[in-house]
Amino acid sequence: MSKKINSLFIPLRVNFRKHGPEIAEDVFYRFHPATLNVGSEICVFCKVQNKLTKEHVLPKWLFQNKTNIGFEIKVNQQSISYIKSVVPACENCNNSILAEIEKKIIYILENIEKNEYYDDNDLANIIRWLEILEYKLQVFSTRLKYIKYADGPFSEFGTLPVSWMNHFWEMNPFKALINIKFTQRNISIKDKSSRLNSLVIFNTKEPHFEFFHLPTEYIFISFPMYNNALFYFFRKRFESVKDSHAEAIEIMKKILD
Incomplete structure (x- = not known):
């Protein structure tokens, strides 16, 4: 099982090392209103243009195909259902790589649930999967238009991507591009041993779905x-899981309470 899932991440690492900057810039500029002569869509994982499919940002099994829940976008107070939140991926990346990774992650999660054997390699693969989710979130927010704030009129910034508007007050829309490249770089790094203490696994009182994240900082599922x-910290490193657990709890209290 370990060898099989490990091999699935190899093409993603290779693709981002080879094509990462080109893919990132295509994603970043494709929906900018000043971009002219936009080329054909590409797979955001390997750059090919053939047999593109719609890859869900969050896997459908995670939100159980429910159509009435979705992302609440703070910057414009809009929402979009998870079922409609997709990014372009070629048939191979979607069905032969990402879908297979998810099957293996489900197996690991089941073992954790049953208190059966799992090791550091399993935890590293969970981290790799969470990095892929973060990448899809970054890509999606760069493809999603701002449109307007809440129920207000159409904004003069309406055609700009949400990811750009997230950094409006910083006057640094290019931070969205930096974030995409940062996440690609994380995915391209094989060794996750130094990141294990940044992953926290919680037991919950009863099964339920909850999701929140802060781009390039942390994710909770x-x-x-x-x-x-x-709960995983994308940037921070910790001396022990006890330290990351304490910080995760503080963040969860602020967001979930």
């Missing part, structure tokens, strides 16, 4: 089919 949840 509670699983609707298991009595556990994951």
Whole structure:
């Protein structure tokens, strides 16, 4: 099992090392209103243009195909259902790589739920999967238009991507591009041993779905089919899981209470 799932991440690492900057810039500039002569869509994982499919940002099994829940976008107070939140991926990346990774992650989560054997390699693969989710979130927010704030009129910034508007007050829309490249770089790094203490696994009182994240900083997922949840810090490193657990708890209190 370990060898099989490990091999699935190899093409993603290779693709981002080879094509990462080109893919990142395509994603970043494609929906900018000043971009002219936009080329054909590309797979955001390997750059090919053939047989593109729609890869869900969050896997459908995670939100159980529910159509009435979705992302609440703070910068414009809009929402979009998870079922409609997709990014372009070629047939091979979607079905032969990402879908297979998810199957293996489900197996690991089931073992954790049953208190059966899992090791550092399993935890590293959970981290790799969470990095892929973060990448899809980054890509999606760069493809999603701002449109307007709440119920207000159409904004003069309406055609700009949400990811650009996230950094409006910083006057640094290019931070969205930096974030995409940062996440690609994380995915391209094989060794996750120094990141293990940044992953926290919680037991929950009952299975339920909960999700929140801060771009390139952290992600939290509670699983609707298991009595556990994951919290992962994308940047911070910790001396021990006890330290990361304490910080994760503080963040969760602020967001969930």
